Structures are given as C-alpha cells and as structure tokens.
Amino acid sequence: MELFAELNAWHWGIIAVVLIIFEIFAPGAFLLWLGIAAAVISILMIFMPNLGWEAQFVIFAIVSVLSIVIFRQWRNKNPEVSDQPALNRRGAQYVGRVFTLEVPIVDGQGKLHVDDSSWKIVGEDCDAGTKVRVTGVDGVVLRIERV
Template structure:
C-alpha cells in the first residue's frame, strides 16, 4: 500500500503529459474521438500540478475524473455529430450523383426491371411503378437502391 501512496504522491506534470501523449497515440490508432477527451483532461490536470499551483494527488485524480467525464459528454453529444455531418465526401458513392440524371435504356425491361446506360457505364435499373420501358427510351433516375437505379420513365 505504501508503494501505491508513494506513486500517487509523485504525480507531476510530466506524468500527466505522458498519459496525455499515450492517450493521443491511442486516439490516432482508433480514430474514435473517445480517447481525445481524457487526453485533454490529462493535459489540464498536468497544468494544475505546476509548482505555483501544486494541487495534491487526490485533487488531481478528482480533477482528471470530472474533466474527463465532462469532456466525454460534451464531445460525444455536440462535437462528434458535427464531425460526422461534414464527412460525406462522395467518395465511393458515385451512384448517388446519378439522381436526377437522364439515362438511356439499353435492354428491354421485363417486370419493371432492366438495364440502362449512363455515360460509358451500364446499370441495373427498375421503374418506380413497375412499368416496362423499351430500348432506346430515356428515363430519369429518381433514387439509388444499392446498385440498382430507380427510374421514372419519360413520356
């Protein structure tokens, strides 16, 4: 027990900065933002251990715990949704850009399903109302369902 108390009494800015660094490395590996907030709390706690402030170890642990929980709550509730909202780059979602585009039917539709061409690519397609479209006709893409284009035929 004396060894644990001796360790806790030795907590200083370098220990807290080291913990913050380890947590930041973990954050870089995982990319979840959940380790970012305890790392920030460790930095804040470390700054409070400077000689001119010099708080004791029980207060250091309390500050680290309270600040970690507060930052985790704030980060998960307010920061993380904002980070996710701007992450739709369009990479690997090429089909979503086809909504509103006109395509040409390249094979006769049967049961509302067939093939269309947009540019140099052929796509599996189906009509919204299940109607068949003749080859050479034009249609407008209304939605994308997986890799299938949902079409509205043009009269």
C-alpha cells in the first residue's frame, strides 16, 4: 500500500495519457472515459496534493462511472445519422425490393435467390415465377408478400 501512498498528479496524468492512447488503438469509447477520469484526478491532485490514495481511487471510480453513464445517455438521445442506414444490415437493404420467385413457397416457407446469396423467406404460398416484395426482416429470414 506504500506504492499507492506515493501517487501524485504526474502519476494520474501519465495514467490518463496511457488510457487515451489505448483508446486510439482499441476504439470502443470506454478507455477514453477512464482516461478522462484519470485526468480529472490529476487536476484535482494539483489543488489537493494531500488527498489520500483511497479517496483518489473512490473519486476515480465515481468519475469513471458517471462519465460513461452520461456519455451513453447523450449518445442514446443523439444517435449518429448515417447516409447509409442499412449498411452492414444486409437483409434491411432488401426491404421494399421486388423479386421473382425461382422456387415456390410451400407451407409459408421457401427460398429466394437475391444477388449472390440465398435467403429463407416466409409468406403466403406462391408458385415459382410470382413477383414478391420484401416487407421485413426477422434475423436471417425475409418476410415477403405477393405483388
């Protein structure tokens, strides 16, 4: 515990820089907030150099949790706007498109060949050659309706 008793503003500043650098190499918006909390402790230690190590760690933990919670609430209220909202959601890219069945739908299930892949589909029974529109996606299953 003697090691912790020697913590000062420089130590917390170095910890802050290291955590922020780790965030650069492993982005996930988590280490950034821990780095900011360490920076807060570093600044606090400049004004309160006799602050005990126990209090330093408690304040670090509280500031870390608060900063993460505040960021997540802010991010939920301000979602990132994308010019390609269906990117990396392949099934969502097909909603609204019309396709011609190559294989009939039997008992509400079938397969649909789209571009270079085959999708499981659900919808009313249809013969091969029927035009269908994708109305939604349930995981890896496309919901379709007859056009």
